[in-house]
Amino acid sequence: MSDKREQLQAIATQAIQKDGVRSVSFRTLADAVGVKSASVHYHFPTKSDLTHAVVSAYTATFVARLEALERKHRTLSGKLNAFTRIFDEVLADDDLCLCGMMAAELTSLDAATQHALKKFFDEAEAWLERTIDVHADELTAPLPGKHLAKVLMSGLEGAVLLDRVAGGDNRLRAMRALVKAVLA
Amino acid sequence: MSDKREQLQAIATQAIQKDGVRSVSFRTLADAVGVKSASVHYHFPTKSDLTHAVVSAYTATFVARLEALERKHRTLSGKLNAFTRIFDEVLADDDLCLCGMMAAELTSLDAATQHALKKFFDEAEAWLERTIDVHADELTAPLPGKHLAKVLMSGLEGAVLLDRVAGGDNRLRAMRALVKAVLA
DNA sequence: GTCTATATACAGATAGAC
DNA sequence: GTCTATCTGTATATAGAC
Numbered sequence: 491m492s493d494k495r496e497q498l499q500a501i502a503t504q505a506i507q508k509d510g511v512r513s514v515s516f517r518t519l520a521d522a523v524g525v526k527s528a529s530v531h532y533h534f535p536t537k538s539d540l541t542h543a544v545v546s547a548y549t550a551t552f553v554a555r556l557e558a559l560e561r562k563h564r565t566l567s568g569k570l571n572a573f574t575r576i577f578d579e580v581l582a583d584d585d586l587c588l589c590g591m592m593a594a595e596l597t598s599l600d601a602a603t604q605h606a607l608k609k610f611f612d613e614a615e616a617w618l619e620r621t622i623d624v625h626a627d628e629l630t631a632p633l634p635g636k637h638l639a640k641v642l643m644s645g646l647e648g649a650v651l652l653d654r655v656a657g658g659d660n661r662l663r664a665m666r667a668l669v670k671a672v673l674a
Numbered sequence: 675m676s677d678k679r680e681q682l683q684a685i686a687t688q689a690i691q692k693d694g695v696r697s698v699s700f701r702t703l704a705d706a707v708g709v710k711s712a713s714v715h716y717h718f719p720t721k722s723d724l725t726h727a728v729v730s731a732y733t734a735t736f737v738a739r740l741e742a743l744e745r746k747h748r749t750l751s752g753k754l755n756a757f758t759r760i761f762d763e764v765l766a767d768d769d770l771c772l773c774g775m776m777a778a779e780l781t782s783l784d785a786a787t788q789h790a791l792k793k794f795f796d797e798a799e800a801w802l803e804r805t806i807d808v809h810a811d812e813l814t815a816p817l818p819g820k821h822l823a824k825v826l827m828s829g830l831e832g833a834v835l836l837d838r839v840a841g842g843d844n845r846l847r848a849m850r851a852l853v854k855a856v857l858a
Numbered sequence: 859g860t861c862t863a864t865a866t867a868c869a870g871a872t873a874g875a876c
Numbered sequence: 877g878t879c880t881a882t883c884t885g886t887a888t889a890t891a892g893a894c
Contacts, residue, residue, distance in 0.1 A: 508781060512696045516887080516888070525860065527887095528861070531889065537887095594694060594779070595694060608840050641848045641852050645825055645828050648835070651778065651828075655795060663821075664822075665824075671817045699869060710879060713879075
């Protein structure tokens with residue numbers, strides 16, 4: 491069954507968001523689903539296979555969520571607040587964004603996973619830029635959409651990273667204040 | 675000699691900024707300075723001793739740099755640009771901020787190192803907030819200094835993290851544009 | 859698909875000689 | 877302060893039985 495494969499992938503994703511790729515082993519993963527480590531290698535021959543699958547799936551889910559969010563909200567305010575809320579949920583579980591975590595571990599990732607990681611950030615920022623540009627009339631920011639998109643993405647990734655250290659959500663709240671400040 | 679200790683600490687700092695705490699071993703560290711791993715344990719009995727020393731020294735250097743920067747520049751514009759330049763230098767070496775990297779590895783750090791890490795971010799943001807508030811007349815941002823300080827720190831940490839994945843410095847440039855945009 | 863068993867490598871840490 | 881030697885644990889990965 492590829493049910494096991496998906497189960498392993500889900501558990502790996504959670505563990506990486508909390509502790510990083512390096513702390514996820516074939517053994518801990520096997521224990522979590524009640525098999526032996528050799529069985530995990532059946533589903534994911536190497537660790538690179540696992541990290542690549544995890545990043546790709548995370549990106550697909552993230553993009554799907556942005557598309558849903560796009561349909562649900564009509565204003566820029568609504569869309570940006572919903573975007574920010576994704577990071578609130580991540581932090582609430584004391585996690586990092588999967589890709590923010592793996593960005594820190596960049597040098598230990600294989601080329602394919604690194605490429606998939608770059609794609610995640612590019613797609614997120616492309617969505618933000620598109621969204622901002624469509625609603626340019628709602629903006630007061632003296633900042634091009636291209637720049638604002640990158641500021642928001644970097645800021646949110648950094649905010650979750652720093653807030654997890656400090657406890658609480660002071661940085662994320664500052665980011666919400668920024669979003670509010672750039673809206674008309 | 676504590677010359678060796680400082681040498682080990684410097685090499686550990688560089689290695690952590692590039693690859694993270696987990697990739698720095700007593701063996702690789704020993705090889706880099708031409709001793710055996712047991713000798714590294716003489717200077718830093720446990721890995722926690724090493725990480726704590728590294729974060730504390732990094733924070734002290736960072737704060738000293740902020741104080742120097744404070745004396746050198748008179749305008750908010752000058753001070754914030756100089757602050758941003760610190761992150762440019764980090765990225766230019768394909769490194770992360772030591773504390774940004776270790777923030778990702780939070781769950782694997784001992785309590786003392788975690789506390790020292792929190793202190794780094796608090797001190798950096800406190801400096802920013804103080805600096806912004808002193809020059810409130812140079813600001814156009816409809817954002818309190820407390821929030822702007824956190825946005826800048828989160829944004830810069832995130833920008834270096836994401837830019838290293840992508841290559842180039844697009845996110846850091848967007849942050850520079852933000853700084854320019856909030857100045858009168 | 860999952861298992862046992864194993865190969866190989868490397869991690870942090872310590873004992874005790876020099 | 878540094879060394880050799882070693883303990884113990886864990887990592888990724890593979891071979892081959894079931």
